[in-house]
Amino acid sequence: MKLADILQFASGSLRGSPTRTLLMMLAMSIGVAAVVVLTALGEGARRYVVDQFSSLGTNLVIVLPGRTETAGIGPGLMSGQTPRDITLEDAQALLRSRAIKRIAPLTIGSASLSRGALNREVVVLGSTSDLLEVRHMSIGIGKFLPAGDIHESASVCVLGNQMKQELFGNEQAVGQWVRLGDRRFRVIGVLASQGESMGMRTDELVIVPVASSHQLFNTTGLFRVLIEAKNRDFIEQTKHDAEEIMSQRHSGEKDVTVITQDAVLATFDRILTALTMAVGGIAAISLAVAGVLIMNVMLIAVAQRVKEIGLLKALGAPGKQIRYLFFAEAALLSGIGSVAGLLLGYTGSFVIGKVYPMLPVSPPWWAVLAATLTALGTGVLFSVWPARRAAKLDPVAALAGK
Amino acid sequence: MIELQNVCRTFTVGDQQVAALRDINLRLDAGEYISIMGPSGSGKSTMLNMLGLLDRPSSGTYLLDGGNVSDLNDEQQARVRREKIGFVFQSFHLVPRLTAAQNVELPMILAGIPGEERKARVNVLMQNYGLSDRADHKPDQLSGGQRQRVAIARATVMNPTVLLADEPTGNLDRNTGWEVLKLLEGLLQQGITLVVVTHDGEIGARAQRQIHMLDGRVVSDESTQNDPK
Known part of the structure; x- marks a missing residue:
């Protein structure tokens, strides 16, 4: 069976039940859009802070009188001396x-x-x-x-x-x-x-x-x-x-303190990057949820299409081919779902950027890549079980609808 | 060309062993017209599934064109089904979301035959079976007779050597049933081996070779000089 035919057959069966397909794509795209928008916000906050620091002047080192001890109050202050x-x-x-x-x-x-x-x-x-x-x-x-x-x-x-x-x-x-x-x-x-x-x-x-x-x-x-x-x-x-x-x-x-803006900036940068990743990670959980949903619906699809699977086997489709057909369905679902999600996410980020012009909102490339790959990955991963189940059906029982 | 040697098939129902086929020895030659008759539960459907490689014997050997096919793995058996065996079912088993033409095309898609060749072969078959004006109809827009004709077109599109029909007229009225049967019998001229499973004696009597089954055994195997044409 040719790849193009596999994809066409899979998209045919997706079109065969449009409501189910739309709902699953919606779940997938909301997951992807959540990752894109949340990381865009985090990245926007990070850039805002970094820009604020840069506006102080670049490569800035500041000398101030007095020695700042880690305890907060220097010995000079304790003994009544001024630096x-x-x-x-x-x-x-x-x-x-x-x-x-x-x-x-x-x-x-x-x-x-x-x-x-x-x-x-x-x-x-x-x-x-x-x-x-x-x-x-x-x-x-x-x-x-x-x-x-x-x-x-x-x-x-x-x-x-x-x-x-x-x-x-x-x-x-x-x-x-x-x-x-x-x-x-x-x-x-x-x-x-x-x-x-x-x-x-x-x-x-x-x-x-x-x-x-x-x-x-x-x-x-x-x-x-x-x-x-x-x-x-x-x-x-x-x-x-x-x-x-x-x-x-x-x-x-x-008796002077020298501070670099760079150290402060790097700390902020690290904190906010970590925060962005954490928020993105939380959003990615919604992708896993979408994956479980795909598994659920695929299992239902296998149950609903038992006769069709039996027929395909009788017509000469080996188990492997049936597995590919279900994989292709999941991949198409999550693929189209994530493209829709990316569009949704970018639109959302754009709107947020318009509402808060101060915040340089833009989804970081790594988050976009990670969201898409996670969506495709969960889609295919969670379809392994339903696909195997379909492939293992006994053709005689399947044809009888059992 | 088809030979079953000491084939047994037992199912486990609950904790009981039920024998569907008991020690079957059968030889079918190329181009034969065989009917398998018997009451329900006699094992005739299991026999058909066995011949169609949908079921594996619990013991015994299945030789197809001289080769032992009971030991083949899933993928090899699927290939044999694809290339040598055609199925016609009582309930048609058409894919509801595909058009008549797409249903006929399906086996060739699974076989990886290129698109243009598929279209050409579908067109020829649809014309032969008088379905040209129904090519773009979905199964639920077709009459029972038309559905079964689509199913027969699908079963023959890969030019199989054996056509296995399980109660092909069971869901059709008498006249349509006869038409479908005529269509199947017409395939004999192309040298196909036709096996029809039925509990209808009148239909079974049309075959040159009539096999009666009871309790998983072949009780009679008679050849007559019927000429169905």
């Missing part, structure tokens, strides 16, 4: 490392920002021109902080998009003067609207040169030093160099 500040010179010294591409020192404080009668309390970031690159921010109108001497306290500032709106409305802001604390600053640029970026709303910020912020808040220390490594491979070395340089400058004391 030694990181100074601008410390930050500049980091550039000695070959692994480091650029740095951006960062101070943070809050001050009142006013223009005429309008007054607002704002978060003030002090930094340098490199912050724009390191943090992947983009400028909307005007210019960012000028490059030049890190110690020069120019009276210029860059406003977040929302700050500009609140103080200037639709008026031109660049070139105007605002008052920040007890000093006047000239607005030289407005940031492009970026929304939230890992806990900090750039739209509500005011950015000034780091030296100006030191004067404004009367400090010398830095809140953070953001380091951008030359590339991904240099991240470990950057971390090592940063610790080395800081400890040299702090008379051998390891």
Whole structure:
């Protein structure tokens, strides 16, 4: 018997009982669609988190003052000491490392920002021109902080998009003067609207040169030093160099903490991938259920078609051929079922993507492959028993319908 | 060409052994017209199933064209059935979802014969049996006589050497029954061996060789000079 004939005969018997066939395909396709949609959601969540981290800046290494112990509270805090500040010179010294591409020192404080009668309390970031690159921010109108001497306290500032709106409305802001604390600053640029970026709303910020912020808040220390490594491979070395340089400058004391974004990112990535696989696995159980359903219905089909099986045997079909016919039926069922399921799943993912535009929903290729293979596998596997049963029927009894 | 040697067939019913065939010795020659008669339970259907390789003897030997076929495995026996044996049943046994033409085509599909040849052979047979205008009808759209003619076309499409008919007229009215019987007897001219199982003496009497069975034994085996044509 030719393969094409086997398939044709099997599809003929599937068409012979359309309700049964449709129901089984529905079960199969819902199983496949569940795997596709759930893994697409998981993958979307994973990508969302990874993207959020990347928007912080790539290849980012952060230096912060104080030593974070695993216990949570360092010995310095217990004894009432504050950790030694990181100074601008410390930050500049980091550039000695070959692994480091650029740095951006960062101070943070809050001050009142006013223009005429309008007054607002704002978060003030002090930094340098490199912050724009390191943090992947983009400028909307005007210019960012000028490059030049890190110690020069120019009276210029860059406003977040929302700050500009609140103080200037639709008026031109660049070139105007605002008052920040007890000093006047000239607005030289407005940031492009970026929304939230890992806990900090750039739209509500005011950015000034780091030296100006030191004067404004009367400090010398830095809140953070953001380091951008030359590339991904240099991240470990950057971390090592940063610790080395800081400890040299702090008379051998390891009183700074260096964290890499990569470590955090990798952890999130692992957690969310595991979660996606777990959810996909749970959905795959529904495929196994569909498989059992196929077995059930195939057994009924064997019982219903006993006479036909007997006839096929009388016409000269060996048991093997009858087994193939039932396999072919199961394979067709689960094959068409999984194609329908994939369509359903992709449509579902597309709709979810439209409903939650933030989430980059897309079914991962491995889940699509696994769902299809599981569907085909369970379909054929669960038809082994019914097919064997059909093949083993005694032709005389089968013809008599017994 | 068909020879049964000391063939016995026993069934186990409950804890009792029931003998359906007891020590049958029979030789059928090519081209013979044989009727097997007897009351129900006499073993005539079991005999037919045995001849058609649907049943295996509990003991004894079945020789077909000189070869022992009782020792063949499932696949080899299926091949013999496919190539040498045709079945006609009392209840027709047509596949309900297939058309008349598709039912006739079925044995050739199982044999792996290419599509064009199948179509050609089906067309010839449908024409011979006056079924051309019924080719695309499903069995439930056919009369009893037409169904049995489709079944005979199916049984002969592989050009078998033996045609086994189990009460071929049993589900038909008298006139249609005679027509079907004439059709079967016409096959004798092509050199086919025709075995008809029946409990109807009038039909059985048409065969040149009449075998009577009782309690699993052949009680009489007579050849007459009947000419059915």
